Amino acid sequence: MMACHCRHSRVLLTSTLLTSTLALLMFSGCPKPPDFPSGEAANAVGEGEAEEGFPELEPYDPPTLADLDASAQWKDRPVLNAMDEFRKLKEGVPQLISVEEALKLKNNSEEDNEKILSALGRPAASEKEVNSDAQINRHLFGDIKTTNPLLQSSTSDADVLGLSAIGFFSFDWKLQPFAPSETVVSWQTSKDQLYDKVVIRDDLVWSDGKPITAHDVMFSFQTIMNPKIPIPAVRTGMDKVRWVQAYDDHTFVIFHKDALATNVWNCNFPIIPQHIYENSIPKDLTMTDSDYHQKYEQNPVSGGPYRIVKRVKGQEILLERREDWYLRDGKQVRPKPNFKQVRFRVIEDATTARLALNDGQIDEMELQARQWVEQTNDDAFYARNVKVRGVQWVYYYFGWNMQTPLFKDLRVRQAMSYAVNYDQILKKLNYGLYEQSTGEFPEGNWAAPAVPRKPYVQDLAKAEALLKEAGWTDSDGDGIRDQKINGKTVKFEFAIMCNNEQSRIDICTSLAESLNRLGILCTVKPTEFTVLQQNATDHKYEAMFGGWGTGTDPSTLENLWKTGESRNYGGYSNKRVDELFALGQKEYDQTKRAEYYREIDQILWEDQPYTWLYSRSAFYAFNKKLRGYMFSPRGPYHYSPGFDSVWTVAAP
Amino acid sequence: MLNYLIRRLAIGAITLLLITFVIYGLIRNMPGTPLTVDMAETDPSKQISPERIKQLKAIYGLDKPWPQAYLHWIGNVAKGDFGRSFSRKRPVVTIIQERIGPTLLLSIPSLIISYLLSIPLGLYCSARDGHTDERVISTILYMLYSFPAFVAALFLQLLFAIHLRWLPLFGMVGDQYEHLSLLGKTWDIFLHALLPVTVFTYGGLAYDARFIRANMQEVLRQDYIRTARAKGLGPVGVIWTHAFRNTLIPLVTLIGLTLPSLLSGSIIIEQIFNWPGMGSQFFVSITERDYPTVMGLTLMFSVLTLAAQLVADMLYAFVDPRVRMDQ
16 A cells, blocks of 8 residues: 555646646655546435446455465565655765855855755764754645645645655655655565555554544445445556455555555555544545534545644644654654644735745745746845756646647657747746746656657757658748648648646747747637546647646656557557557566566657647745755655754754 | 506516526536636646546536526526535535625615615706806715726725724725624724725715716706796795706616626625625626525626516506506
8 A cells, every 4th residue: 555655656747837737746755645537526426426437346265364465476676755755865965065054155156956955864873962842834826725644635735734644555755665664564465466464563553542443444445445435537447456465463465456566656555544434434435524524524534644633724724743653652653744743824916925934934835937937036025035957857848639630750750849948938037937848758867768868949940841851831921830631732731739827928929939930820829727627538628838747757647658658648558658558557676677667658749739838847946944955856845854854953 | 556567577487497597598608617727726636537527517407408507597596506616615605694694784885875875866956057166076076986997996905904093904894803892893894895995985886976066067957946046936946846856766776776786796806805805706606607606696786686676666656646557
């Protein structure tokens, strides 16, 4: 069960809403809960309609543990303390300037950024340095929808539940999975990769004092798989798991349907307390309606390091450190979480949030690129805060619908990539903050090309030649290229859709201007996010501007590029790519897997179904009292240790 | 009178059916379903399979043609069941109820302040028409009317919350709210509401004052006013006794039309001040294609609009003796 971070992968970046909350779906720190696929609603369950058509969990008679142990040939998997790993990593990184210097330095360059992070992004030298009574006020762009881990759907839910829910799996800044030693004693996988055996610690308790056991894990699995309970999104993810069996209070085994290299990412689900829900669920299948469930929605029993003590709808969620998380009979059994209280303040308006940051009412927030460049350079900001940025594996692209006659032709797509004014888009419209991207895997990813690719540069002559070669000439002299297709003259005109947000419209307008010079009429069509998303899914568009956050494993790309997949908006189809994805799933050797994914990436680069534009950084502001933050490819929180490594300086 | 009422109510019911039918048709025909945003955010390794999407569509009632789904919805509404929100997994009625209080907390004070100030201002401007002070006031009112709320909000936040530190920057209650006495709680909410109410009010105030002044100008040109002046009445007597009641007629219509806006909230102001009102809820529900919530809110606004018009028409009879309901 991996409650944690293992999941989230690619997050669509076409909306501001999503960009801001972006790849959030991961959790930080300690053992945490899984992040969920956005929730499908529990609608209409009261009427019993949900029961129809949901297949029951197939009955399975698991072998005894003794039989399993005899045949499985268990192989140990990593059980780690993420903070120890973080400390080891930081020991090897030189501190470039003193803390005092870092706090005074304004972040105006890559160099400044590196210096600040080297000084402030460190673990405490000793426990005395940490103010363990501190409170941190974190920023949330939107309110949570639920406190029940099984029902969570939004990125805000994931951020909050990341601290209050328990999990038995996690991944580090290299996106490598492990089991956290705070909750797990051992994790083993069978030689045939079909079983994962986990022994959890015997000193874990729910916030109501009842022990957390393997039976809770099995109960949670069965709740998710119960067709009468309307949590289909989470359930869908569990389709590749055949069964979860608790053999005693602390040992459970996950039975997979197939031996896949990606199984570790697939068995990730949230854990709820059996003793709270086993009698109440049959009476209220929605898990929300009854007074009983409402009571636990407002005051949930948590298994993680923090518990929710207060919730004001639309305003704030207050979490308090659980002393029984790290103390057992007065003895410390786990690292003490660095904050006594974590307050999430919901502020939807970015300007209000920035004012709250300057005013010290929130201690951290993710900044928009424009805020980074223009609104966080004054003394009002630097009086209380520092700002830092990190490389994030998030790229933006122009996507071409290959099912349209215009973009079916490779030469046309290449011409598009040569037409783009990269200088304008990168230097002017994005303030020179980003690197141009050259494919699916950025430098540092284990599947990235061995030799970095040469990015496309604008070359209108080349674009023109390619268009001519593809048959697009201006035959009637009206200034717009055309071509006879099936006996009918077709003009080269199309619309590019983007989210209705000025910065995106500007980027698309830059493309339209470049194309006009080539005799192509491109109209920019700002589109509401939901409409854009639906049109993309239905392939009802010609070109679009969008972005993707990284997955934890290259296999998650399948969804974008395998024939017929739901996020393959452009209708890309390549037999070899499909084959390579299948091979990558079944191969366990990472070197070989890397070769498969590299080949996929190379084929995609040659086919240019996207014109890859740039990868976006993560920009954050932190209060000067905070230390220990670090950026992973998924931002500062959504990995391990993530938030757990952040601490406050004790008063001298 | 009774006949009139019955006729109006019957017309109202038909109008309601038409409005909800059209809106239902429109939102169901917008691209995107409640599943669209979900699917965009979902982890790709756990993509919702096409079969599952079909099942979910069946749960949401999206597999039926929309007129049929509309009949189902309106049938449930007739039984008092407004459905459950797709995205929030709670009854629509509960969601609306939670938002009513905060929304009224902004709109009622705003409405009262607006009229309390705009009527005397409008009357004063009419009486002093053409004088310097009237010009100054009118210019200021014009400027206020055209000043964008989000800019005003930012200025007010910077001045009162950041520099002077007199008022809270955002939110409806403070961190210590639950530990306060009843008086303390009221004071806390009062302080939090001051800035949003101000931003919510000034535009309307400017509009109303100018509206009253314009109407007054119209009335003052009437013969009976000249008669009143001719018989030696002073300007105050003319305006207050003879003109003002007649300017109330259009004002009543205006107040009537304001009624639905009491509950509609304001998307921008609610977002800036983080106020949990109706406006932002409506906006989010549309983006999420949360049909039951959108329809619940649409129904509420429609009923309020129709009721307000009815009340306004009846008030006419009160302020204007020439109008009689049975005519």
